[in-house]
Amino acid sequence: MSVFHEIRFPFPVSVGATGGPQRRTEIVPLLSGREQRNTSWADSRRRYDAGPGIRSLADIHTLLAFFEARRGPLHGFRFRDPFDNRSTAPDRAPEPTDQQLGTGDGSNAVFQLVKRYESGGESWTRTVTKPVEGSLRIALDGVETENLSVDWTSGLVTLDTPPSSGVSVTAGFAFDVPVRFEQDRLDLALDQPGAAAAHSIPLIELKP
Incomplete structure (x- = not known):
């Protein structure tokens, strides 16, 4: 198998x-x-x-x-x-606001890492399942937080507390x-x- x-x-x-x-x-x-x-x-x-x-x-x-x-x-x-x-250009270090993971609704605490590719008003979103351990940075409405856990084998991020409704959840990371x-x-x-x-x-x- x-x-x-x-x-x-x-x-x-x-x-x-x-x-x-x-x-x-x-x-x-x-x-x-x-x-x-x-x-x-x-x-x-x-x-x-x-x-x-x-x-x-x-x-x-x-x-x-x-x-x-x-x-x-x-x-x-x-x-x-x-x-x-990485979540940004190859000549830059990942920042916690690089990629939009989602928006809080007051109940969901789990977010999938993604990378969005945009050009000319069109975009495609790639699911990232193999982040590099130790590289992840997360921000809530632009404020970095460490109150979370991450599954380095699937790219799922679990926040300790579900973000409030309307809060922007963003991330920066390296990935394989x-x-x-x-x-x-x-x-x-x-x-x-x-x-x-x-x-x-x-x-x-x-x-x-």
Whole structure:
């Protein structure tokens, strides 16, 4: 049975990294030259190639242990997206007012972490299920509070007291992406004595 392992992929992926969101759009061309477009996915799904993080035989040793312990694609794990891993821009530290989680109603105390992407008057809201432990900051009407608990495995935040009606609940945080190996094999290469590489390690996002 597959389970999720709360462990992060052990290599930083920076120079040479590839990956990002994928959408599934069905495009039907019409006889008039126009087209109809529909999507079968409500949310995007991210894919990555983690190969650029592997640079030595020691890295290969660590990768082999990580791959075998996950049973290849069987078990999921955390991955730090090198392009998008926090509630704000990549060059800024998270602030407690970065993302709107909801509005108090006097009874609800549980809020899901989300990240909203906005452009040109349109937006899409992403559910964040794997916040980085210790990174979360929460504010009520702009005033930061520590009277809460958080489930670092699901992104659910529980306030000690339900916020009053109309109170804005916001958050800032860093987060990982839940992924699995996309293939049942690793393709490794010995580039030269003492130097090895995994030219491609495809990873695919797991949806909640």
